[in-house]
Amino acid sequence: MEVASIEYCEPKLVSHGFHFKACEQGVVVKALKLEKGLFIWVGALSQPVLEDLALSMSTPYEHDPIQTKLMGDVLNMTSMNLGSRLSKKLGKPVYLSFNLECDKMSLPAIEAGIVEEIKKHPHLF
Numbered sequence: 001m002e003v004a005s006i007e008y009c010e011p012k013l014v015s016h017g018f019h020f021k022a023c024e025q026g027v028v029v030k031a032l033k034l035e036k037g038l039f040i041w042v043g044a045l046s047q048p049v050l051e052d053l054a055l056s057m058s059t060p061y062e063h064d065p066i067q068t069k070l071m072g073d074v075l076n077m078t079s080m081n082l083g084s085r086l087s088k089k090l091g092k093p094v095y096l097s098f099n100l101e102c103d104k105m106s107l108p109a110i111e112a113g114i115v116e117e118i119k120k121h122p123h124l125f
Contacts, residue, residue: 016124018117019045022109027100029114031125037092038125040083042110043099050097052076056083057093064088070095082111089115090125 014033019026025044032039037057043049052072056065065087067080076098083096102110118125 014124016121020113022102022106022113024106025100025102027110027113029117033125037095038086038090039095039097040086040114041097041099042114043097047099049099051099052079053095053097054079054083055093055095056080056087058087058091071097078107082107082114085111086114086118090118 012035016031016033017029019028021027026046028043028045028048030041041050050071053070054067054072055070056067058065065084067084067087069080072079079096079098082098083094086096087094100110
């Protein structure tokens with residue numbers, strides 16, 4: 001009878017969560033590092049919904065990452081635009097779900113909060 005051998009392998013998925021204040025409310029971010037990409041959920045703790053999802057990724061044919069809306073209001077470009085900038089910065093595909101109601105003046109603060117966390121903990125992204 002053959003004996004099976006068990007080998008340790010690194011996990012393929014790594015999750016990370018953090019929060020900060022912006023948009024006059026608490027912003028919660030959950031990140032799931034995939035083998036060759038990243039899933040980011042942005043929302044409020046008081047309303048944890050997944051109503052929006054976009055994919056952004058680089059191609060050898062375009063300077064900027066291509067992007068598509070997978071779920072949600074196609075007129076709301078927030079997840080596509082933010083995902084595109086993060087994809088370009090990280091050099092990997094980014095699935096981004098942005099589920100906050102806030103004005104355009106608050107978006108730079110939200111992006112800065114996410115980028116700051118990426119700089120602090122790059123191994124989690």
